[in-house]
Every structure is written in C-alpha cells, then in structure tokens.
Amino acid sequence: MAVSSKIIVRVEDLHKRYGSEEILKGVSFTVRQGEALAIIGPSGTGKSTLLRCINRLTEPDRGRIWLEETEITSPHTDINKIRQQIGFVFQDFNLFAHLTALDNVRLGLLKVKKLPKKEATERAMHELARVGLAEHAQKYPAQLSGGQQQRVSIARALAMDPKLMLFDEPTSALDPELIGEVLQVMQKLAEEGMTMIVVTHEMGFARSVCDQVIFMEKGVIVEQGPPEQIFTNPQQPRTRQFLGKISELYGGAGR
Amino acid sequence: MKWEQLCQGLAEEGFLRLACDIAPRLIQGTATTFQLTMLAIGLGLAGGILLALGRVYGNKLIYWVSTAYVQFVRGTPVLVQLFLIYYGLPTFEIRLDSLTAAIIGLGLNSAAYQAEYFRGAIQSISRGQMLAARAIGMTNLQAIRYVILPQALRIVIPPWSNELIYTLKYSSVAFIIGAPELMATGQIIASRNFRYFEVFLIVAFIYLVCVLIISKLLDIAEQKLKIPGLEMR
Numbered sequence: 001m002a003v004s005s006k007i008i009v010r011v012e013d014l015h016k017r018y019g020s021e022e023i024l025k026g027v028s029f030t031v032r033q034g035e036a037l038a039i040i041g042p043s044g045t046g047k048s049t050l051l052r053c054i055n056r057l058t059e060p061d062r063g064r065i066w067l068e069e070t071e072i073t074s075p076h077t078d079i080n081k082i083r084q085q086i087g088f089v090f091q092d093f094n095l096f097a098h099l100t101a102l103d104n105v106r107l108g109l110l111k112v113k114k115l116p117k118k119e120a121t122e123r124a125m126h127e128l129a130r131v132g133l134a135e136h137a138q139k140y141p142a143q144l145s146g147g148q149q150q151r152v153s154i155a156r157a158l159a160m161d162p163k164l165m166l167f168d169e170p171t172s173a174l175d176p177e178l179i180g181e182v183l184q185v186m187q188k189l190a191e192e193g194m195t196m197i198v199v200t201h202e203m204g205f206a207r208s209v210c211d212q213v214i215f216m217e218k219g220v221i222v223e224q225g226p227p228e229q230i231f232t233n234p235q236q237p238r239t240r241q242f243l244g245k246i247s248e249l250y251g252g253a254g255r
Numbered sequence: 256m257k258w259e260q261l262c263q264g265l266a267e268e269g270f271l272r273l274a275c276d277i278a279p280r281l282i283q284g285t286a287t288t289f290q291l292t293m294l295a296i297g298l299g300l301a302g303g304i305l306l307a308l309g310r311v312y313g314n315k316l317i318y319w320v321s322t323a324y325v326q327f328v329r330g331t332p333v334l335v336q337l338f339l340i341y342y343g344l345p346t347f348e349i350r351l352d353s354l355t356a357a358i359i360g361l362g363l364n365s366a367a368y369q370a371e372y373f374r375g376a377i378q379s380i381s382r383g384q385m386l387a388a389r390a391i392g393m394t395n396l397q398a399i400r401y402v403i404l405p406q407a408l409r410i411v412i413p414p415w416s417n418e419l420i421y422t423l424k425y426s427s428v429a430f431i432i433g434a435p436e437l438m439a440t441g442q443i444i445a446s447r448n449f450r451y452f453e454v455f456l457i458v459a460f461i462y463l464v465c466v467l468i469i470s471k472l473l474d475i476a477e478q479k480l481k482i483p484g485l486e487m488r
C-alpha cells in the first residue's frame with residue numbers, strides 16, 4: 001500500500017446545485033498515487049454527486065478537478081478520453097443487460113480502445129480471472145448473483161486500465177452474505193496499489209484498507225484524516241455522532 | 256401439364272374450378288402485397304428508430320419535429336395520408352406510381368407507430384445503462400448503438416410483431432389508389448365474374464395464411480434472440 005507523493009486527483013472548491021438546493025458547497029481534497037480514500041457520511045449528503053463530478057457524469061457548477069496534469073473540468077478536455085482512465089463502479093452494478101460477463105468486460109476494449117478481438121478477449125478473460133469469475137464468462141447478468149455482477153462490473157472498469165477507480169457504495173445493494181466477496185476484490189486492488197476513492201458504509205473496510213477517510217455532511221467535508229484518527233479519535237462532534245449512529249445501525253465498526 | 260389444363264379437369268362453375276382459375280393472378284397479387292408490406296415495414300423501421308431517438312435524446316427542435324410528425328400521422332386516417340401522397344404530391348410535380356406511393360405512404364405511417372414502440376422500449380431501459388456506457392468512455396452515439404438499441408430492439412419484438420401483422424393487413428387499403436396488390440387483384444376478378452363471396456373468401460384465406468406464417472417466424476426469431484433478464488417490463 002505504498003502511497004507515493006505523486007498526486008493523481010486534485011479537487012478544488014467543487015460546487016454543485018440542483019434547483020435551489022446546493023448539494024456540494026466547496027469541496028477540496030487530493031488523492032495520491034496508490035492511495036485508497038474512503039468517503040463516509042449520511043445519505044443525501046452529496047457523496048454520489050461528488051464522485052460523479054469527478055468523471056463528469058454530473059457537470060459541476062464551479063470548481064476545478066485534475067487527473068494528474070489534465071484538468072478534467074476544462075472545456076477543452078476530451079471527457080471520453082478522461083473517462084477511459086477513471087473506472088466507475090455503481091451501487092446497482094449497471095452491467096449491460098444484453099451482454100455476457102465476457103462481453104461486458106470486452107465491449108469497451110473493442111469499441112472504445114479499439115483493440116483487435118483476440119487481444120480484447122484475452123484481456124477481458126484476464127480481468128474476469130482477476131475477480132475470480134473466469135468460469136462465469138458466458139453467463140448473462142441475470143444469471144449471476146449480485147456479488148458476481150458487481151465483480152464483473154469491477155472487471156469491466158479495470159479492463160480499461162484506469163489510473164483511478166471510483167466506487168459508489170459498491171456493496172449497498174448486496175445481500176449481507178455477498179458483501180465479503182466484493183470487499184475482498186477491492187482490498188486486493190488496494191494492496192496492488194490501485195488509486196481509489198470509495199464511498200461506503202462499510203466502516204471495517206474504510207478502517208482496515210483505506211489510507212485516508214473523509215467524513216462528509218450536507219455538502220462539505222467535516223473532517224478528514226487517517227482512519228485511526230477518524231475512528232478512534234474524531235476531532236469533530238458531528239463525526240463522533242455519525243460513527244455512533246452507524247455502529248447502532250450496522251452493528252459495530254468491526255465488519 | 257400446364258396449369259390451365261389442370262383447371263380444365265375440374266367441374267365447370269364449381270368453387271375449386273374458380274380457385275384454380277384465379278390462383279395465378281392471386282399469387283401475383285400476394286407477391287405484390289408481400290413486397291409492399293416488407294418495404295413499408297422496413298421504411299417504417301428505419302424511420303421509427305430515428306423518430307424514437309429524436310423524441311428521447313433529441314434537442315428541443317428535433318424533439319418537437321419528431322413529436323409533431325408522430326402526432327400528425329397517428330391523428331389522421333391512413334387513407335387521407337395515401338391520397339395526400341398519390342393525388343396530392345403531383346401538385347408539386349412529384350408523380351409516383353401507385354405501388355411506390357403505397358410503399359411510401361404505409362412506410363411513413365408505420366414509422367410513427369413503430370416510433371412509439373421503440374420509444375417505450377428505450378425508456379424502459381434503466382438510466383444506469385447509459386451511465387455505465389458513458390463511464391467507460393463511450394460517446395453518446397456509441398452508447399446508443401452498442402448498449403441502448405440492442406436492448407431496445409429485443410424488448411420491442413412482441414409489440415413490433417403486431418405492427419408487422421397490422422401493416423400486412425393494412426396494405427389492403429392500397430387497392431384504392433390502384434396498387435396491384437392482393438386486395439386489388441381480388442376486386443378486379445370479382446368485378447368481372449360477380450362471384451364476390453367466393454373470391455373474397457379466398458383472398459381472406461390467403462391473408463390469414465400469411466399472418467399465421469409471419470407470426471410463427473416472429474415467434475422463432477424472438478426465441479432465438481432471447482436473453483435472460485431482457486423482456487418487456
């Protein structure tokens with residue numbers, strides 16, 4: 001989990017409003033290469049909005065974001081090029097419903113990266129093996145469990161060879177017994193040095209796998225620090241209250 | 256043995272003799288009906304997909320134009336549309352033969368109905384599919400082409416099958432502008448021999464057989480293209 005000094009993502013004073021409601025009220029942070037950042041906070045706080053602003057699935061109103069030296073928010077940036085370098089994992093998987101697991105992973109390689117079929121297939125099979133699903137390559141999403149679908153969606157993102165992975169509550173739609181297999185894949189990724197931002201309610205994962213934790217509420221970062229600080233010695237009373245409530249809801253931070 | 260000789264062997268004035276005598280002309284008419292139906296449904300398919308995309312993804316202008324088109328076509332009788340094209344267009348020096356006019360008229364008509372089926376199918380696809388496609392770096396058009404349309408085309412097969420069968424039956428109105436299809440052929444034969452009931456019974460039977468064959472073929476296609484978890488929701 002060696003974190004280098006190289007900055008992969010820089011978010012500066014990000015603002016987003018829906019109608020009269022300001023969802024993001026000036027969010028700034030950086031993520032270094034190899035770093036795993038957890039973002040925690042109550043729902044409706046703007047965590048998904050923040051994550052989607054980073055690959056501009058949602059257009060921010062104000063503020064700037066960089067991926068390494070490229071400014072994502074610049075109007076001159078080819079956003080489709082940027083998105084190839086940022087893997088996105090959705091809460092509800094969003095696997096392409098008409099394609100097998102293999103084709104889900106292969107589609108971007110064929111149509112976006114324009115690899116020849118043989119190479120794309122090899123690459124896709126390699127990624128499926130990486131998430132432990134090589135033998136399910138020919139199954140359709142509806143034939144896979146939620147945990148398997150989410151692992152395919154991680155493989156789909158990894159196949160594009162991203163510099164950064166964004167996870168938006170990747171285990172929240174899963175039955176409890178399926179959460180472990182997905183977290184395991186993510187932990188392995190973090191250990192292999194993938195730079196990642198994970199919005200999660202899995203405090204155990206945030207604590208044991210992530211290098212930094214951001215506690216967000218009502219569109220602002222309330223507190224940020226290494227997991228030991230956030231979980232054992234939070235500086236802000238709101239952080240303490242939230243963590244207390246979470247352990248009531250989810251039965252402790254130990255999971 | 257020649258067809259005429261074969262018919263000679265049947266009892267004079269009997270139903271079988273009539274059927275035998277008019278069979279060659281009816282087969283010719285059926286072929287024209289088939290051609291008319293297929294070209295119209297094909298034109299309607301292309302137009303319908305474009306109109307549906309316009310209504311779902313188009314900007315204000317495109318949305319407005321495609322919506323107005325669909326409303327106009329669905330809100331007016333198909334006969335009026337055929338007359339506009341066949342008798343109306345010559346006003347602008349555009350003269351079409353009756354079959355071409357019928358193909359275009361029925362095709363443009365079907366496009367509006369198909370557009371609504373496609374729009375329903377596209378809108379039944381969850382928004383996450385588009386997001387996921389964009390997230391791996393696809394352009395809007397790539398996402399539509401490789402993710403949205405392949406799903407929509409499968410979802411739409413059952414209602415689309417009905418549209419094909421409707422178009423086949425509706426193609427009979429083309430006889431009014433003189434397109435030499437099955438209905439017109441029956442009309443010409445019956446107006447000469449006055450055996451309306453028998454002639455149109457045979458015509459009806461031919462339509463029925465065509466409808467049954469097409470339904471069966473579409474069923475087979477639907478089974479072949481079936482993907483687990485992808486049905487009309």
Ligand SMILES: Nc1ncnc2c1ncn2[C@@H]1O[C@H](COP(=O)(O)OP(=O)(O)O)[C@@H](O)[C@H]1O
Nearest residue numbers: 018019023041042043044045046047048049050
């Ligand atoms: N597309 C949208 N249009 C309008 N409001 C939205 C949209 N997306 C999110 N919101 C609102 O923004 C707020 C923050 O949402 P979200 O970023 O999903 O929060 P979180 O992920 O922390 O639960 C919510 O109140 C939500 O209703």
Ligand SMILES: [Mg+2]
Nearest residue numbers: 047048049169
């Ligand atoms: Mg969220």
